[in-house]
Amino acid sequence: MTGRADRANPVPALVLSEYLPYRLSVVSNKASGLIARAYQARFGLSIWEWRVIAVLGGGEAITAQAICEATAMDKVTVSRALRALAERALVRRRTSPSDKRAALVSLTPEGQSIFDEIAPLAMEWERSLLEGFSAEEKRQLGGLLDRLWQRADELARNDGGLP
Amino acid sequence: MTGRADRANPVPALVLSEYLPYRLSVVSNKASGLIARAYQARFGLSIWEWRVIAVLGGGEAITAQAICEATAMDKVTVSRALRALAERALVRRRTSPSDKRAALVSLTPEGQSIFDEIAPLAMEWERSLLEGFSAEEKRQLGGLLDRLWQRADELARNDGGLP
């Protein structure tokens, strides 16, 4: 049982509005777009700068590499976000004593205070987006997204393994 | 009952990996990225060119405006995609007889044959992504995404209505 299409199981017609990658993309852009506009307008932060701040908000000093992993961002994107944040003195970089190639990044007090200000707003935005969803539905959504995430990683690993 | 945070209902801490807009964005990028790479490599199509082809695959000649609505793409993006597709002779544009500002766009035979070739692959990619999901789970996922879509539209309409 391959699940592959044949005479008995024809491939259903493609309808863009029903196509999962399309729907994910539109929903994600709508959701992120709303909030990104707000970050930008109120704090002058790009969505990537915000992501970096979000992971640094925990208080630990971590390397750019660790930021890449925690944010699913490319190292170039992280590098640029860090440069912008450092220029505004929202983060500080100290060369790691154990590896002089790497820098340990942490929020400055100003960075931390921006985090403290945005974090609750971010949670409100999320809540607002999920208004009308029951706790059970939120749980389902989370679980389904996790599985899609995992599945996409698997497919990427097999270099597509795609048709 | 505002749902707003107070002493009794504190705002939960922000954890990026649990944050819905972030998760949506990552999942969407992973899913689209996989498939977009395949469009590009095999057919030289950008994701937008593909979306345009997908809506034209139905066979109707429609205006760029209608394509915008059907694909959730910006009119500039549609214009560029159409230019690229027209250069490759995958679409044809005829001035609309009823409105000389608008052009009715349709696939050429070559365009149609590309659609016919990709559409089943696209369905396979989707199936592959959803491998392991029960019919019920797929239905749930679809419903939840629809509601998020709708909700994001509502929020955008109230200019954010966001905090």
Added chain:
DNA sequence: CCAAATTAGTTGCAAATGATACTAATTTCC
């Protein structure tokens, strides 16, 4: 212990994207 390979992070350049302004055709409505 040292040459080769790997890793951290940055930079430079080409291509993609987005915002704005523009042209041309059409509608509105006085």
Added chain:
DNA sequence: GGAAATTAGTATCATTTGCAACTAATTTGG
């Protein structure tokens, strides 16, 4: 009937992004 406002689509320019090449430090393995 025609001036003003609207709409379809395109062009322009600044910014962002993505890729590949690069520097510097570290690890590997012979």
